[in-house]
Amino acid sequence: MRQKLCNLALFAGGVALSSALWAASATPEVLSYTCNGCHGTGGNSAGLSNPSIAGVPAKYFENAMKEFKSGTRPSTIMGRLAKGYSDEEVKLMADYFAAQKIVRTKQAVDAKKVAQGKKLHQKNCEMCHQKDGRQSGAGGVLAGQWKEYLQVTFNEYRSGKRNMPKMMAQRMEGLSDAEVEALTHFYASQQ
Amino acid sequence: MPMNRRNFIKLVGVATGVGLVGVPYISSAAEIMPNKGRRVVVVGGGSGGAIVAKYLRMADPSIEVVLIEREKNYIACPLSNLVLAGLRTLEENTITLGGLAAKHGIKLVYDDVTAVDPVAKQVMVSAGAISYDRLVLSPGVDYRFEEIEGYDMAKTPEIMPHAWKAGPQTLLLKNQLAQMKDGGTVVMTIPQAPYRCPPGPYERISMIALYLQRNKPKSKIIVWDANETIVAKAALFKKGWAKHYGYDDKDSTKGIIEYHGNSKLAKVDVAAMTVDNGVEMLKGDVINVIPPQRASAIAQQAGAVNPDKRWCPVNQITFESTLVKDIHVIGDACIAGALPKSTYAANSEAKVCALNIARAMNGKELIAPSHVNVCYSYLTDKEAVSVSGIYKEAEGKTIAIPNSGGLSPDLSELEAVYARSWMQNILAEMTT
Ligand SMILES: Cc1cc2nc3c(=O)[nH]c(=O)nc-3n(C[C@H](O)[C@H](O)[C@H](O)COP(=O)(O)OP(=O)(O)OC[C@H]3O[C@@H](n4cnc5c(N)ncnc54)[C@H](O)[C@@H]3O)c2cc1C
Numbered sequence: 001m002r003q004k005l006c007n008l009a010l011f012a013g014g015v016a017l018s019s020a021l022w023a024a025s026a027t028p029e030v031l032s033y034t035c036n037g038c039h040g041t042g043g044n045s046a047g048l049s050n051p052s053i054a055g056v057p058a059k060y061f062e063n064a065m066k067e068f069k070s071g072t073r074p075s076t077i078m079g080r081l082a083k084g085y086s087d088e089e090v091k092l093m094a095d096y097f098a099a100q101k102i103v104r105t106k107q108a109v110d111a112k113k114v115a116q117g118k119k120l121h122q123k124n125c126e127m128c129h130q131k132d133g134r135q136s137g138a139g140g141v142l143a144g145q146w147k148e149y150l151q152v153t154f155n156e157y158r159s160g161k162r163n164m165p166k167m168m169a170q171r172m173e174g175l176s177d178a179e180v181e182a183l184t185h186f187y188a189s190q191q
Numbered sequence: 192m193p194m195n196r197r198n199f200i201k202l203v204g205v206a207t208g209v210g211l212v213g214v215p216y217i218s219s220a221a222e223i224m225p226n227k228g229r230r231v232v233v234v235g236g237g238s239g240g241a242i243v244a245k246y247l248r249m250a251d252p253s254i255e256v257v258l259i260e261r262e263k264n265y266i267a268c269p270l271s272n273l274v275l276a277g278l279r280t281l282e283e284n285t286i287t288l289g290g291l292a293a294k295h296g297i298k299l300v301y302d303d304v305t306a307v308d309p310v311a312k313q314v315m316v317s318a319g320a321i322s323y324d325r326l327v328l329s330p331g332v333d334y335r336f337e338e339i340e341g342y343d344m345a346k347t348p349e350i351m352p353h354a355w356k357a358g359p360q361t362l363l364l365k366n367q368l369a370q371m372k373d374g375g376t377v378v379m380t381i382p383q384a385p386y387r388c389p390p391g392p393y394e395r396i397s398m399i400a401l402y403l404q405r406n407k408p409k410s411k412i413i414v415w416d417a418n419e420t421i422v423a424k425a426a427l428f429k430k431g432w433a434k435h436y437g438y439d440d441k442d443s444t445k446g447i448i449e450y451h452g453n454s455k456l457a458k459v460d461v462a463a464m465t466v467d468n469g470v471e472m473l474k475g476d477v478i479n480v481i482p483p484q485r486a487s488a489i490a491q492q493a494g495a496v497n498p499d500k501r502w503c504p505v506n507q508i509t510f511e512s513t514l515v516k517d518i519h520v521i522g523d524a525c526i527a528g529a530l531p532k533s534t535y536a537a538n539s540e541a542k543v544c545a546l547n548i549a550r551a552m553n554g555k556e557l558i559a560p561s562h563v564n565v566c567y568s569y570l571t572d573k574e575a576v577s578v579s580g581i582y583k584e585a586e587g588k589t590i591a592i593p594n595s596g597g598l599s600p601d602l603s604e605l606e607a608v609y610a611r612s613w614m615q616n617i618l619a620e621m622t623t
Contacts, residue, residue: 023508023556023557023558023559023560023584024556024557024558024559025558025559026558026559026560026561026583027546027558029546030542030543030546030558030559030560030561031561033246033539033542033546034539034542034561034562034563034581035563036542036616036620037535037538037539037563037565037613037616037617037620038565038612038613038616038617039616040616040619040620041619041620041623045612045616046615046616046618046619046623047612047615047616048611048612048615049608049609049611049612050609050612050613050615050616076577076599076603076605076606076609077565077577077579077606077609080579080595080596080597081563081565081579081581081595081596082595083581083594083595083596084563084580084581084592084595084596085581085595089561148608148612152605152608
């Protein structure tokens with residue numbers, strides 16, 4: 001573990017100091033806690049458009065940070081932030097958030113749209129976003145994600161700003177705006 | 192470095208007890224909460240204080256945490272400028288700490304801390320004394336009124352509101368704008384940095400301009416900035432002002448916003464409704480004087496403020512005062528290198544401070560800090576911009592990590608949406 005000596009000068013100057021002299025390298029907590037201000041304590045966002053990142057598979061998380069960093073994935077803020085972390089640090093945070101328990105908040109949804117979204121999901125998306133969007137190795141967590149975030153995300157996908165896997169693109173292709181909205185209601189309704 | 196950590200601490204232990212010169216000794220009052228175990232007392236339940244209390248309990252629930260706050264309702268400053276333009280209410284910015292305290296087992300005391308005794312290790316509240324093993328101060332800012340001639344600490348803000356603590360002052364300024372005649376002049380003065388929230392004054396200019404444009408189109412806002420130029424996000428603010436409010440950088444008398452840098456307020460006259468910078472005098476119908484600032488009074492009283500009577504120097508790993516032992520200072524009151532005085536920075540500092548206090552109290556190695564800061568500013572009701580940074584400690588200083596963070600590339604409608612979501616999360620962090 002990396003150690004360093006700090007404030008020697010202050011000590012030499014005779015100022016009373018506590019044990020604040022040595023620091024080990026950053027831990028998963030100290031890195032990840034800084035994200036909570038936007039993503040919620042433990043990665044469970046209080047809404048409305050900031051995504052929850054609790055319980056997100058580490059592989060998806062690391063890939064997202066990599067794409068934010070390179071600019072492959074569009075972002076308002078994450079691109080600038082991701083540049084401040086090494087791959088190692090991202091891995092520590094990915095593992096930390098993957099281990100956090102997901103807390104799904106009740107959102108305002110339209111029951112009709114939820115029902116329509118459920119059908120669309122089962123037909124087109126369940127194969128990769130299993131258990132109604134709860135489980136997916138490479139595809140993140142959709143169940144309980146904030147509706148506003150999902151809407152922004154779909155806009156990015158459909159305008160070609162964010163890349164989707166080929167198979168997902170094929171499934172998305174024929175969907176109307178109303179159908180996409182129905183999907184956001186369905187995922188948002190999951191508790 | 193042959194010297195090991197244990198030896199070093201021993202050495203420092205010998206040195207402790209010095210460095211308290213100049214701190215007034217206060218005779219001990221009756222202890223109202225006998226300290227049976229290990230206790231951290233936190234003064235101020237705002238952006239920094241609420242978070243340090245919560246994360247200390249998360250880090251080690253065997254540490255007793257007493258949080259002392261004088262106000263029953265905390266009114267957060269971020270987005271309070273939007274209230275001036277009628278885009279938000281102060282109720283949306285108001286939180287209480289009861290839920291946080293109950294959830295995390297924090298002992299919440301509503302009282303005013305009137306003194307700190309660093310020798311007896313006690314703080315004084317109206318009912319008596321509360322002792323601590325470690326004390327964290329996150330008391331925010333007070334004003335250096337004395338630097339403005341003619342400024343009466345009590346009376347002037349009632350006529351020329353600062354509105355730099357969200358609450359009645361914000362509403363007073365809003366009402367003054369509402370009552371101003373169309374064709375009136377709003378005057379704003381900005382103090383020299385550092386002050387709380389570097390982009391805050393410029394967001395406020397934007398919000399007042401928006402209000403005037405919509406409601407009093409013959410009016411304008413004239414700004415005297417003690418700084419050479421716009422302190423934060425300068426290019427983005429100028430771009431937004433030009434796009435929406437007719438601002439012309441070459442001749443700023445043209446649009447709704449007339450901006451003057453290098454113009455430091457020297458004197459106010461509340462009867463004549465004028466401000467004076469030593470060169471010229473300006474009359475306003477509404478005058479928003481944002482006074483120069485310093486660490487809040489209790490930090491001064493504790494002996495944690497630099498000899499220039501402004502801010503508190505702290506160790507950048509633990510946020511312990513370099514002037515007074517066992518007292519940590521976070522938030523606006525402390526000097527945190529490249530980190531600005533913002534809610535996000537206070538939130539970030541609080542977590543590093545909590546983690547390292549818990550480590551120190553358990554005899555564990557300290558952790559190298561990692562901080563984030565993001566500040567959003569609205570230019571209109573629909574567009575916002577942000578500044579961001581990731582920070583670490585290097586050779587005793589907090590520095591921004593190069594080639595990361597920075598400014599929004601342009602005004603953004605999506606950022607205006609995310610800014611509200613940020614606020615929702617930052618308040619949720621303080622209440623759950
Ligand atoms: C107009 C405006 C807009 C802003 N916008 C943003 C923004 O968009 N984003 C951002 O990140 N930041 C913003 N800020 C800055 C932000 O409000 C401050 O940086 C932040 O509140 C600092 O946190 P703090 O804990 O140091 O102080 P505060 O949050 O002010 O908390 C201090 C608390 O201590 C209490 N207290 C003080 N002394 C005592 C005592 N002796 N006894 C008991 N209690 C005491 C006070 O009552 C108060 O509740 C803005 C500020 C202003 C004025």
